[in-house]
Amino acid sequence: MTTRHHITAGFLPLLDSALLVVAREKGFAEAQSVELTLVRERSWATIRDRLAVSHFDVAHILAPMPIACNLGLSAPAPKMVVPMALGLGGNAVTVSAALWDAMAKCGATDDLDARASGAALRRVIDRRNEETLRFGVVHPYSAHNYELRYWLAASGIDPDREIEIVVLPPPDMGDALAAGLIDGYCAGEPWNTFGVLKRSAHLATVKAAIWKSSPEKVLGVNARWSEGHPEALHALLRALYSASLWCAEPQNHGELANLLAGPSYVARPAELLLPALRGVLPIGAGQTRVVTDFFVPNAKAATFPWKSHALWFYTQMVRWHQVEHTAEHQNIAGGTYRPDIYRNAMRSLGVALPSASAKVEGALRTETPVGSSGALTLGPDGFFDGSLFDPDDITTYIAAQLGQ
Amino acid sequence: MKPSRLNVLVIDENRIRAAIIEEGLRDAGYDQITVIDEMRGLARRIADLNPDVIVIDLENPNRDMLESFFQISRAVKRPIAMFVDKSDEASIEAAVEAGVSAYIVDGLKQERVRPILKMAISRFNAFSRLNRELEETKGELENRKLIDRAKGLLMRSRGLSEDAAYALLRRTAMNQNRKIVEIAQSLLTAASLLDPGADE
Numbered sequence: 001m002t003t004r005h006h007i008t009a010g011f012l013p014l015l016d017s018a019l020l021v022v023a024r025e026k027g028f029a030e031a032q033s034v035e036l037t038l039v040r041e042r043s044w045a046t047i048r049d050r051l052a053v054s055h056f057d058v059a060h061i062l063a064p065m066p067i068a069c070n071l072g073l074s075a076p077a078p079k080m081v082v083p084m085a086l087g088l089g090g091n092a093v094t095v096s097a098a099l100w101d102a103m104a105k106c107g108a109t110d111d112l113d114a115r116a117s118g119a120a121l122r123r124v125i126d127r128r129n130e131e132t133l134r135f136g137v138v139h140p141y142s143a144h145n146y147e148l149r150y151w152l153a154a155s156g157i158d159p160d161r162e163i164e165i166v167v168l169p170p171p172d173m174g175d176a177l178a179a180g181l182i183d184g185y186c187a188g189e190p191w192n193t194f195g196v197l198k199r200s201a202h203l204a205t206v207k208a209a210i211w212k213s214s215p216e217k218v219l220g221v222n223a224r225w226s227e228g229h230p231e232a233l234h235a236l237l238r239a240l241y242s243a244s245l246w247c248a249e250p251q252n253h254g255e256l257a258n259l260l261a262g263p264s265y266v267a268r269p270a271e272l273l274l275p276a277l278r279g280v281l282p283i284g285a286g287q288t289r290v291v292t293d294f295f296v297p298n299a300k301a302a303t304f305p306w307k308s309h310a311l312w313f314y315t316q317m318v319r320w321h322q323v324e325h326t327a328e329h330q331n332i333a334g335g336t337y338r339p340d341i342y343r344n345a346m347r348s349l350g351v352a353l354p355s356a357s358a359k360v361e362g363a364l365r366t367e368t369p370v371g372s373s374g375a376l377t378l379g380p381d382g383f384f385d386g387s388l389f390d391p392d393d394i395t396t397y398i399a400a401q402l403g404q
Numbered sequence: 405m406k407p408s409r410l411n412v413l414v415i416d417e418n419r420i421r422a423a424i425i426e427e428g429l430r431d432a433g434y435d436q437i438t439v440i441d442e443m444r445g446l447a448r449r450i451a452d453l454n455p456d457v458i459v460i461d462l463e464n465p466n467r468d469m470l471e472s473f474f475q476i477s478r479a480v481k482r483p484i485a486m487f488v489d490k491s492d493e494a495s496i497e498a499a500v501e502a503g504v505s506a507y508i509v510d511g512l513k514q515e516r517v518r519p520i521l522k523m524a525i526s527r528f529n530a531f532s533r534l535n536r537e538l539e540e541t542k543g544e545l546e547n548r549k550l551i552d553r554a555k556g557l558l559m560r561s562r563g564l565s566e567d568a569a570y571a572l573l574r575r576t577a578m579n580q581n582r583k584i585v586e587i588a589q590s591l592l593t594a595a596s597l598l599d600p601g602a603d604e
Contacts, residue, residue, distance in 0.1 A: 045471055046463070049462065050462075075484065166447075
């Protein structure tokens with residue numbers, strides 16, 4: 001008789017909780033003898049706290065947050081490991097109808113191009129006499145915060161002086177926008193689609209345009225639990241991998257949207273969840289755009305926990321003065337993501353794995369077959385401004401961004 | 405500064421629970437207490453109040469906003485999570501278990517604010533207990549109604565006395581290793597299928 005593993009996972013009601021939800025609901029967890037209990041929460045702070053006191057063994061969590069916890073930026077912080085990503089992409093920058101009007105007059109195009117929309121926003125700010133534009137993000141240690149800031153800075157906008165960035169719960173973003181409390185936001189789905197379809201907002205650009213093939217949520221694991229339960233963790237990772245394959249099948253998108261729409265999960269209409277799954281996004285004024293890599297659950301090694309991803313988030317924490325750059329901090333950040341655990345878990349599945357644990361982000365300009373088997377393709381993984389991030393030369397990268 | 409001079413802010417959308425905590429704190433001698441149960445304009449109000457201690461429930465979706473506000477704000481004294489003292493794992497656990505979290509102004513001695521957290525934890529627990537009991541009482545009332553209806557059905561259809569009808573239900577439940585209310589429910593369901601209106 002095989003051992004049964006009882007695992008409790010915390011999650012927030014967002015589209016990218018899909019892998020956990022599908023692992024449970026479509027029997028992939030069961031197939032790995034994992035009894036998976038999913039507990040919905042309403043803030044990342046509470047996810048963190050409940051991981052800290054072992055109410056949760058694992059959680060759907062913002063990709064940079066476990067790094068922030070391990071760096072001691074957030075208390076009470078559990079020591080955490082990240083053995084898996086829960087997909088790539090999934091975010092967008094949404095702006096109010098009024099701001100979009102102004103941006104369109106300054107040359108923004110409605111093809112979601114990050115360069116054009118960033119340049120337009122720069123011109124809007126130059127011409128503006130009213131109060132500072134305000135953008136919402138979901139958390140200070142979120143991919144949303146870093147990609148929004150990266151996009152602004154690379155467009156010549158100082159995110160600390162020329163824009164005000166505030167934190168709001170994702171479900172409040174659309175209403176805050178409609179009420180004029182904020183002018184734009186960077187959030188996950190379904191909240192961009194909600195803003196566009198229900199609050200007359202407009203998409204300015206998407207995560208998949210700012211930094212291609214970049215992670216958004218990961219599986220955050222209490223390090224103590226991980227050490228004590230390697231088999232359970234491996235079984236869960238395999239279940240999540242199978243779930244990622246299922247989520248990636250276009251014929252499953254309708255069922256997935258309905259599943260996530262259920263009262264225990266995202267609890268919003270399936271019509272708000274389908275666009276991101278299909279990669280056909282309403283962008284405003286009744287138009288849609290196809291973004292095939294908007295949310296990638298499996299392809300391009302989407303669940304692989306690249307150390308270069310962890311280290312890029314770390315450089316942004318340094319860049320925006322959340323933490324000081326030291327060799328020790330860099331080690332802690334890089335060591336948070338654990339491709340070794342991922343590899344050990346996947347061995348028995350015969351999944352094609354990247355042979356490296358880190359890569360130069362931005363080096364792949366096109367989809368590129370990697371590895372000997374050729375079963376895996378990676379990229380493109382570029383930043384919209386064409387710059388490269390070499391995880392072996394972090395100090396130079398940080399210095400350049402800090403303008404030193 | 406006496407303990408009672410601490411400026412305490414309670415953020416809780418559940419007004420009843422907030423009132424219970426406020427009362428507890430007042431009884432303990434804290435007289436500068438503000439309760440916010442409306443989340444609109446929260447950041448502005450915190451800046452105005454400039455509290456020494458903030459007590460907030462774990463279900464509040466604004467916790468991320470609150471924590472980010474503490475990081476960047478120059479408008480308020482710098483609050484930090486109560487649980488920075490890692491040796492205090494038991495109290496972290498008790499607080500999370502109870503569903504409450506607290507932030508204190510950096511530099512304030514933990515001993516001075518610990519009683520506030522303790523009070524919040526015990527009042528949160530008391531509130532949950534109260535809620536649970538209320539739910540149970542409500543459930544019991546529902547169960548009693550179902551059993552009464554099943555009894556009535558047996559009394560009418562089989563000419564049994566009330567005691568005999570109840571005994572029959574109880575015996576059946578025991579034989580099938582089920583609860584009386586489950587037997588009552590099955591009986592009522594079966595009756596309504598066979599003869600709509602039989603239970604009226």
